[in-house]
Amino acid sequence: MITALYLAHLNPVTNAHVEIISELKKEADIVKVMPVVFIDGKKEVNSKSFPFNFETRKKMLLSVFRDSIQISDDYAFFSPFKKYLPPLLAPRSWKLRKQILRGVEGDFFSYTGDKAEGYMLRIYRLKPKIGERKALSAASVKEKLYDAALGKKSSWKEHVPENIAKIIEDDWETVEKYAHMDDLTTRVAGMKFPKEGWSKKSP
Numbered sequence: 724m725i726t727a728l729y730l731a732h733l734n735p736v737t738n739a740h741v742e743i744i745s746e747l748k749k750e751a752d753i754v755k756v757m758p759v760v761f762i763d764g765k766k767e768v769n770s771k772s773f774p775f776n777f778e779t780r781k782k783m784l785l786s787v788f789r790d791s792i793q794i795s796d797d798y799a800f801f802s803p804f805k806k807y808l809p810p811l812l813a814p815r816s817w818k819l820r821k822q823i824l825r826g827v828e829g830d831f832f833s834y835t836g837d838k839a840e841g842y843m844l845r846i847y848r849l850k851p852k853i854g855e856r857k858a859l860s861a862a863s864v865k866e867k868l869y870d871a872a873l874g875k876k877s878s879w880k881e882h883v884p885e886n887i888a889k890i891i892e893d894d895w896e897t898v899e900k901y902a903h904m905d906d907l908t909t910r911v912a913g914m915k916f917p918k919e920g921w922s923k924k925s926p
Contacts, residue, residue, distance in 0.1 A: 724829035727751035728849065730798050733758040734773050735891060736783040737864050737882050739857035744784075744792060746854075747834055754791075756784055757798035757823065763920030764802070770917045771906035774865070774897050779890065786886035797822045802920030808912055811846060820847045839913055872902035 727747040733740055733756070747754045758780040761768040767776050775783075781794050799822065800807060806815045824831075833849040835841045836856040844851035859882055867879035868891065880888045891898065907918045 724753065725751045726753040726755055726827050726829065726831040728823065728827070728831060728833040729754065729756045730823065730833060730835075731756075731758065732773065732861055733780050733784070734775050734861055735864060735868070735883060736780060736787070736887055737859055737861050738884065739859040739882075740861070741787055741884055742857065743834065743836070743854065744788065748791065751832075753793060755793045755795055755827065757795050758784075760796050760799040761804065761917050761920065762799055762801045763917075768802075768917040768919050769897075769901075770908050770919070771869075771901040771904055772862075772865075772908045772915055773917065774901045775891075775894065779894055779897075783887045783890050786890060787884055795826075797825050800916070803923050804916045804921050805911075810843060810912060816847070820849065823849070843913075868898050869902040872899045 727750060729744060729747060731740065744754060744756060758777055759773075760777050761773065769776055777796050784792065784794050798819075800819070807813050807819065808816070810816055831850060832852045833844050834852050834854060835844060836854045838853060841851040841853040864879055864882045867877045867882070871877035871879055872895070883891065908915045909918050909921060910916075
């Protein structure tokens, strides 16, 4: 029994993500997809970089793959997020590894299209398989969504499956909300974290 772990932002789920997951289904008995989640206190933290919450991204994945994949929120960071750094030395980063592997039985590998991320996954003994980076990024699709929300010409619908486009349209107020906001995230050690919850937990 081989499990493929796919840890990603998936914000939103794009045609490229669908292609990757479809390929993983051919290589593994179980594909476990883990959209990253940031938790501050009892609430999920979203931002311009991470507009769609876990439940919406889960709905996106289910609209394409139904029950042919497992979807987990175990790739979760809990505030204060700075406690996960520095990598390797922070006990919390190893706790995250345990979360990711919760319920995984038998052999497994993790997938990434990023060489730097592959290096980190190797350090944490998550057996990375480094694939070819897809030309389409979720970040570029997100920008196209924000362009549409701001009244600019946009081709975002070409880059997501039809079912997912419908889910995004149903949640368009989220797109509009973040299109008009600054990006309240910080980049540390090659990873993006929300500024909210970075240094201390909210009461």
